[in-house]
Amino acid sequence: MGKEYNVAVAGATGAVGNQMVLCLEERVFPVKNLRLLASPRSDGKKIKFRGKELTVETLNEKSFEGIDIALFSAGGSVSKEFAPKAVQSGAVVVDNSSAFRMEPDVPLIVPEVNAHAIAGHKGIIANPNCSTIQMVVILKPLHDYAKIKRVVVSTYQAVSGTGLKAMDELMEQTRSLLSFKETQAKVYPHRIAFNVLPHIDVFLENGYTKEELKMVNETRKIMEDYSIGITATTVRVPVFFGHSESVNVEFFSAISPDKAREILSEAPGIRVVDDVGKFQYPLAIDAAGQDDTLVGRIRQDESVEHGLNMWIVADNIRKGAATNAVQIAEILIDKYI
Amino acid sequence: MGKEYNVAVAGATGAVGNQMVLCLEERVFPVKNLRLLASPRSDGKKIKFRGKELTVETLNEKSFEGIDIALFSAGGSVSKEFAPKAVQSGAVVVDNSSAFRMEPDVPLIVPEVNAHAIAGHKGIIANPNCSTIQMVVILKPLHDYAKIKRVVVSTYQAVSGTGLKAMDELMEQTRSLLSFKETQAKVYPHRIAFNVLPHIDVFLENGYTKEELKMVNETRKIMEDYSIGITATTVRVPVFFGHSESVNVEFFSAISPDKAREILSEAPGIRVVDDVGKFQYPLAIDAAGQDDTLVGRIRQDESVEHGLNMWIVADNIRKGAATNAVQIAEILIDKYI
Numbered sequence: 001m002g003k004e005y006n007v008a009v010a011g012a013t014g015a016v017g018n019q020m021v022l023c024l025e026e027r028v029f030p031v032k033n034l035r036l037l038a039s040p041r042s043d044g045k046k047i048k049f050r051g052k053e054l055t056v057e058t059l060n061e062k063s064f065e066g067i068d069i070a071l072f073s074a075g076g077s078v079s080k081e082f083a084p085k086a087v088q089s090g091a092v093v094v095d096n097s098s099a100f101r102m103e104p105d106v107p108l109i110v111p112e113v114n115a116h117a118i119a120g121h122k123g124i125i126a127n128p129n130c131s132t133i134q135m136v137v138i139l140k141p142l143h144d145y146a147k148i149k150r151v152v153v154s155t156y157q158a159v160s161g162t163g164l165k166a167m168d169e170l171m172e173q174t175r176s177l178l179s180f181k182e183t184q185a186k187v188y189p190h191r192i193a194f195n196v197l198p199h200i201d202v203f204l205e206n207g208y209t210k211e212e213l214k215m216v217n218e219t220r221k222i223m224e225d226y227s228i229g230i231t232a233t234t235v236r237v238p239v240f241f242g243h244s245e246s247v248n249v250e251f252f253s254a255i256s257p258d259k260a261r262e263i264l265s266e267a268p269g270i271r272v273v274d275d276v277g278k279f280q281y282p283l284a285i286d287a288a289g290q291d292d293t294l295v296g297r298i299r300q301d302e303s304v305e306h307g308l309n310m311w312i313v314a315d316n317i318r319k320g321a322a323t324n325a326v327q328i329a330e331i332l333i334d335k336y337i
Numbered sequence: 338m339g340k341e342y343n344v345a346v347a348g349a350t351g352a353v354g355n356q357m358v359l360c361l362e363e364r365v366f367p368v369k370n371l372r373l374l375a376s377p378r379s380d381g382k383k384i385k386f387r388g389k390e391l392t393v394e395t396l397n398e399k400s401f402e403g404i405d406i407a408l409f410s411a412g413g414s415v416s417k418e419f420a421p422k423a424v425q426s427g428a429v430v431v432d433n434s435s436a437f438r439m440e441p442d443v444p445l446i447v448p449e450v451n452a453h454a455i456a457g458h459k460g461i462i463a464n465p466n467c468s469t470i471q472m473v474v475i476l477k478p479l480h481d482y483a484k485i486k487r488v489v490v491s492t493y494q495a496v497s498g499t500g501l502k503a504m505d506e507l508m509e510q511t512r513s514l515l516s517f518k519e520t521q522a523k524v525y526p527h528r529i530a531f532n533v534l535p536h537i538d539v540f541l542e543n544g545y546t547k548e549e550l551k552m553v554n555e556t557r558k559i560m561e562d563y564s565i566g567i568t569a570t571t572v573r574v575p576v577f578f579g580h581s582e583s584v585n586v587e588f589f590s591a592i593s594p595d596k597a598r599e600i601l602s603e604a605p606g607i608r609v610v611d612d613v614g615k616f617q618y619p620l621a622i623d624a625a626g627q628d629d630t631l632v633g634r635i636r637q638d639e640s641v642e643h644g645l646n647m648w649i650v651a652d653n654i655r656k657g658a659a660t661n662a663v664q665i666a667e668i669l670i671d672k673y674i
Binding site for chain 2: 150151152154156171174175178189190194195196197198199203206207208216229230231233235237238239240244246248257276277279281282283284285296297298299300302303304307309311
């Protein structure tokens with residue numbers, strides 16, 4: 001029997017934290033003890049793991065005693081405060097917040113792309129932004145073949161990326177509108193039901209949102225190539241699960257749609273869904289509940305030399321967050337702990 | 338008292354035809370008699386115009402006798418068959434279908450952009466594709482200032498662009514899902530409720546949809562510049578009214594976001610909605626019921642020389658179809674009939 005590990009999930013009652021617990025079970029991660037941590041609000045709440053009900057505890061300074069691996073998904077401020085403490089206690093942290101992602105000595109990992117960079121960790125490994133993860137899973141194998149010059153991406157992001165309250169808001173607003181009642185917007189600044197919001201995360205001085213710059217900066221760090229030009233427009237759509245992305249890529253060398261499909265169909269974590277004659281293309285509702293990143297609608301962009309358009313979809317809570325974090329933990333125990 | 342005209346609307350019971358009747362009334366178009374035409378299915382149906390109920394008649398070869406202006410929105414095959422007959426009867430046709438748009442001797446008109454081209458008409462004037470109209474309204478004034486090199490556009494299109502049945506389908510599917518029932522997809526090949534479909538109109542040999550190539554070819558024709566590179570990904574979202582577009586533009590000359598906002602705020606038919614500090618940006622739900630094209634989120638694209646990103650929204654049934662057609666008719670009677 002292999003070694004087993006004490007694992008903690010910080011933010012276990014959130015959309016991503018909850019999925020982390022499910023992923024640990026589904027992927028048969030060798031968990032000895034699982035400690036579920038959250039804010040005092042959730043203290044005493046029960047979450048099922050391997051058929052047993054585990055009790056959620058309030059996250060505090062002593063929560064990480066004896067923990068080997070801590071998965072964090074409780075927001076940036078919790079990570080900033082408690083991730084270093086978890087490391088001091090001897091745990092390796094896989095952090096889903098944006099708190100440490102751009103720190104030079106924190107590896108930012110998508111296992112299919114740059115698993116090797118885990119080697120340099122100093123206790124904290126960052127899990128990238130959801131929209132970034134699914135994009136780099138697809139871009140990396142293409143970059144290795146034809147070198148990417150520039151990417152223009154527009155996203156169609158599900159409300160689950162904001163959290164459980166946003167899912168409730170979409171549900172409530174939709175229900176109200178179907179009954180011809182007034183709607184209320186609390187989580188988002190405007191109605192999301194039957195609408196589209198070109199606004200994810202906070203706005204910065206240059207007019208971009210933080211989400212848009214995450215896609216630029218994180219992609220370069222994960223791909224380990226700061227010469228790639230990237231520009232992003234990130235948009236919330238009234239979808240519960242699954243981020244979709246319209247991605248236009250300009251390469252330095254020639255690459256045909258057929259060649260791209262061939263490369264992608266052989267790359268890990270990818271399912272090519274690209275048979276438009278049969279109306280087969282990636283859909284949010286098909287990606288939901290899956291760990292693969294789906295890619296399709298691959299076609300030559302005639303407006304530029306060596307250009308391709310493609311449509312990339314993944315489950316933002318799974319591959320975009322929880323699954324990716326657990327995959328990192330799998331590599332950690334396989335090679336580094 | 339000015340001259341009055343006999344007007345026909347072919348396809349009067351459709352989403353766009355119905356809006357054409359409303360636009361004629363709202364814009365106080367000098368209508369002498371209004372003839373409402375549709376398929377035999379709608380024969381005898383009543384539609385209100387200026388407080389009176391008009392009866393819908395079955396469209397036939399004699400429908401255009403005595404008609405000065407015929408607005409067509411009954412699909413390409415009806416236009417192909419009956420528009421030439423309407424012209425023979427002495428009417429000028431404004432056709433909302435794609436049947437004649439790319440014919441060299443048919444002007445393709447967006448009044449704010451190329452009203453002068455109406456002069457060359459031979460009886461038929463084409464109304465462009467909805468996604469194209471709102472994009473060129475914004476691009477033209479910027480093109481005049483800094484010359485556009487290349488456009489990468491991804492759309493977020495409302496179901497009303499497909500017609501009334503698609504609106505019913507979104508409504509029904511949403512209702513079913515909220516009651517945890519199975520959904521049925523009839524109008525679209527996949528579920529549209531809480532989903533996103535990267536598929537509008539039919540697929541062509543090169544992997545693009547017809548809608549995507551309309552945005553390429555119609556934009557060049559309307560802008561009268563075949564050197565502009567354009568690539569499009571057109572996507573249906575679960576929104577009833579209002580197409581949104583993420584538009585990335587590369588110019589030949591320098592243009593700052595401030596300069597672009599200045600130019601656009603002085604151009605006709607445009608409302609600049611761009612104060613992200615106050616969460617003000619164009620929204621489908623705000624564009625619905627309006628004739629202006631909204632533009633915002635204008636920001637420098639650092640991934641390319643002279644690049645801008647922007648977010649363009651308009652009511653696809655109004656400016657994207659009915660309003661634009663009635664505006665063309667207004668120019669016709671003002672200058673050409």
